Amino acid sequence: MKTLLVIKSSLFNGSGQSSKLAEQFAAEWQKRNAGGRVLVRDLAADPVPHLSAEAFQGFGLPAGERSPGQQAAAVISDSLIAELRQADAVAIGLPMYNFTVPSTFKAWMDHVARVGVTFEYTESGPRGLLEPKPVYVFAARGGQYEGTEADTQTGLVRNFLRFIGLPDVQFVYAEGLGMGEEAAQRALAEAGQRIERLAA
Numbered sequence: 214m215k216t217l218l219v220i221k222s223s224l225f226n227g228s229g230q231s232s233k234l235a236e237q238f239a240a241e242w243q244k245r246n247a248g249g250r251v252l253v254r255d256l257a258a259d260p261v262p263h264l265s266a267e268a269f270q271g272f273g274l275p276a277g278e279r280s281p282g283q284q285a286a287a288v289i290s291d292s293l294i295a296e297l298r299q300a301d302a303v304a305i306g307l308p309m310y311n312f313t314v315p316s317t318f319k320a321w322m323d324h325v326a327r328v329g330v331t332f333e334y335t336e337s338g339p340r341g342l343l344e345p346k347p348v349y350v351f352a353a354r355g356g357q358y359e360g361t362e363a364d365t366q367t368g369l370v371r372n373f374l375r376f377i378g379l380p381d382v383q384f385v386y387a388e389g390l391g392m393g394e395e396a397a398q399r400a401l402a403e404a405g406q407r408i409e410r411l412a413a
């Protein structure tokens with residue numbers, strides 16, 4: 214049985230445009246993977262805490278030597294990493310908030326990057342330790358940034374995923390959502406068509 218992991222990071226949970234696009238992709242994916250399982254991680258409904266020094270130091274300790282706080286942080290980190298490992302494909306709903314990724318998504322990144330678990334440094338540089346799998350990012354934005362220097366998300370997310378072993382990343386943009394109803398509807402329709410082609 215195949216598994217699709219859907220990570221949502223809109224403040225507005227399921228009603229965010231990025232969440233709706235990720236859900237649309239999940240529905241298409243399910244049509245093509247009968248019996249497949251969709252696992253949802255909603256970072257607004259169930260936020261990952263900010264990473265603390267205590268938690269970070271605990272990641273490097275054997276389980277038996279962690280403080281209760283370190284143990285709790287490791288449980289969160291382990292479960293986020295286990296979800297990624299289980300998945301055959303990953304869909305991420307990614308709004309642009311104040312020129313970057315949602316802070317909830319950054320907290321997720323901070324708990325997923327674990328030396329010796331999701332990446333390691335070798336003599337020739339960093340090596341990702343997750344098994345490669347396709348990742349689809351549904352980027353919803355009020356303005357228009359694709360292909361410009363102001364697109365601070367695409368490089369960040371692509372580099373991060375490559376770092377942990379996931380180099381196969383495709384972005385679907387829905388841009389200009391704050392630029393009037395007509396522009397928003399056009400962008401969402403184009404993103405929807407792209408999703409149908411992606412899932413095919």
Ligand SMILES: Cc1cc2nc3c(=O)[nH]c(=O)nc-3n(C[C@H](O)[C@H](O)[C@H](O)COP(=O)(O)O)c2cc1C
Binds near residue numbers: 223228310353357390
């Ligand atoms: C707090 C906040 C900050 C935002 N900052 C930006 C921004 O920096 N650039 C931009 O293009 N749109 C910005 N927007 C608009 C969102 O990108 C747009 O509403 C998008 O649909 C958000 O995705 P969501 O609907 O999945 O939450 C912002 C929206 C909010 C609520």
